[in-house]
Amino acid sequence: MKRKIIVLFIVCCIFAMLTGCCVTQSQDDLLVSQTESTNLSVSGEDDDQIKLCVYVCGAVKSPGVYTLKKGARIYEAVELAGGLTGKAQQDGINLAEEVTDGQMVVVPVKEKTEKSEAVSENTADGKVNINSATKEELMTLSGIGEAKAQAIITYREENGLFSAVEDLVNVSGIADGTLNKIKDSIKVN
Incomplete structure (x- = not known):
């Protein structure tokens, strides 16, 4: 009988050890599963905190590389660069576009065609308007x-503006001889 009790005791111990190992193993699996789930959650939160580097240049006050959050728009990058300059062509860039990492945002400068339109207005009748002419337009005159x-x-x-063509002699370096050369090529409006 004593032998049966010892065998029964050994069987119970083996059963207890096997059951304990299985419980410990399932707890370890659960812990690993929870850790993986937590890591996935943390990486999901990181998507909102991802930083993007964007190079902003062109017609902005402070060109350079700026860091923005994922989902930021070009207008935010331009604001970080100090905003647009007076020479910026605002309709030449989509300020609502989402930025991407490594993107180069070039704010275009107003085209030179505006100057050429002004030139044609100042010289439409072949005469240069000395009240609105640019340096380049004035340099087209003989002796200037x-x-x-x-x-x-x-x-x-x-x-202030010139009231008559003859007022040009008041400018330092312009004498009557120069005025007589260009008199028929200039106007004041």
Whole structure:
């Protein structure tokens, strides 16, 4: 009988050990499963915190590389770059577009065609309007180089518009001889 009790005791111990190992194993599996689930949740939260680097250049006040959150728009990148300059062509870029990592955002400058349109207005009748002409337009006149053209513009900015063609002699460096050469090529409006 003593032998039966010992055998029964050994069988119970073996059963208890096997049951304990299975329970411990399932707890380990559960712990690993919970850890993986937590890691997936954390990485899902990281998607909202992903940082994107964007290079903003062109007609902005402070061109450079800026860091934005995922889902940011181009207008946010432009704001970080100090905003648009007066020379920016606003309709040349989609400010509502979502930025991507490594993107180069180029804000275009207003095209030179606006200047050429102004040139044609100033010289439509073949005469240069000395009240609105650019330095380049003034330099097309006989005897007017870069220095004299700049002197005309400076005089105009400091003293106001010319009221008559003859007022041009008030500009430093422009004498009666120069005025007589260009008199038929200029106008004031």
